Amino acid sequence: MNHLKELKKRLAGMESVVIAFSGGVDSSFLLKAASVSLPKDNILAVTAISDTYTRSELNRAKAFAKALGIKHSLIFTDEMKDKNFTANPADRCYYCKKKLFTRLKEIAVKKGFRFVLDASNLDDKKDYRPGTRAKKEIGVRSPLQETGFFKDDIRKHSRKMRLKTWSLPPMPCLASRIPYGDEISKAALKRIEKAEDFIRSLRIRDVRVRCHGDVARIEVDKKYIKRFLNQRFCDRIIARLKKLGFKYITLDLQGYRIGSLNEALK
Numbered sequence: 492m493n494h495l496k497e498l499k500k501r502l503a504g505m506e507s508v509v510i511a512f513s514g515g516v517d518s519s520f521l522l523k524a525a526s527v528s529l530p531k532d533n534i535l536a537v538t539a540i541s542d543t544y545t546r547s548e549l550n551r552a553k554a555f556a557k558a559l560g561i562k563h564s565l566i567f568t569d570e571m572k573d574k575n576f577t578a579n580p581a582d583r584c585y586y587c588k589k590k591l592f593t594r595l596k597e598i599a600v601k602k603g604f605r606f607v608l609d610a611s612n613l614d615d616k617k618d619y620r621p622g623t624r625a626k627k628e629i630g631v632r633s634p635l636q637e638t639g640f641f642k643d644d645i646r647k648h649s650r651k652m653r654l655k656t657w658s659l660p661p662m663p664c665l666a667s668r669i670p671y672g673d674e675i676s677k678a679a680l681k682r683i684e685k686a687e688d689f690i691r692s693l694r695i696r697d698v699r700v701r702c703h704g705d706v707a708r709i710e711v712d713k714k715y716i717k718r719f720l721n722q723r724f725c726d727r728i729i730a731r732l733k734k735l736g737f738k739y740i741t742l743d744l745q746g747y748r749i750g751s752l753n754e755a756l757k
Contacts, residue, residue: 519654
């Protein structure tokens with residue numbers, strides 16, 4: 492099957508779409524595919540702004556939609572007012588996605604768009620994704636899954652299309668750095684964002700700062716672990732993260748891996 496051809500055909504058949512657009516690898520590829528499959532007036536990209544979404548991601552999303560000439564709306568979703576979310580249960584993502592998809596559905600109905608889309612791919616089915624339940628309840632479509640796209644396929648086609656997003660690292664919401672059961676606070680999310688931004692500024696591409704109370708557990712791609720053997724390098728990270736409020740700073744020797752906090756559920 493020619494997955495890209497099938498994707499364009501499916502999008503064209505939808506006639507008009509609202510796309511949940513974060514500006515990451517997957518949603519950027521989906522938006523690009525929609526832009527060459529549908530009249531641009533029949534596409535609305537919507538980005539949800541919240542405490543779990545970084546400023547750098549927002550700026551990238553704005554620039555990408557503008558470059559495509561696609562209508563781009565920003566909405567504010569205040570998950571922090573939902574105790575079901577801030578209590579951080581294992582199905583936390585369900586409450587967040589339910590709020591988001593409900594808003595997108597309302598926008599689609601009000602503005603006369605036929606479908607609401609998200610950019611889930613087939614690799615997402617391998618991980619624990621409680622937000623999938625919300626997607627089914629609201630009736631959100633996932634055309635990348637429907638037409639057989641895995642993450643590597645999306646990166647490959649994005650590169651061929653010369654999309655700058657093709658090589659971006661995964662960027663799940665900041666709440667994914669906090670262990671289930673630990674309360675999510677605005678202060679913790681901001682501290683995590685600033686810590687990761689600083690480590691990336693040191694040319695560490697893939698990084699997660701998992702927040703275990705006052706302990707920062709740093710995950711980086713294994714190829715970067717040897718850099719932490721340099722004491723001056725470590726001292727810079729220690730000084731910055733302690734200034735942000737962490738008391739203890741550790742390096743996870745298993746390295747960066749998607750959904751590492753889900754390991755506690757097994």
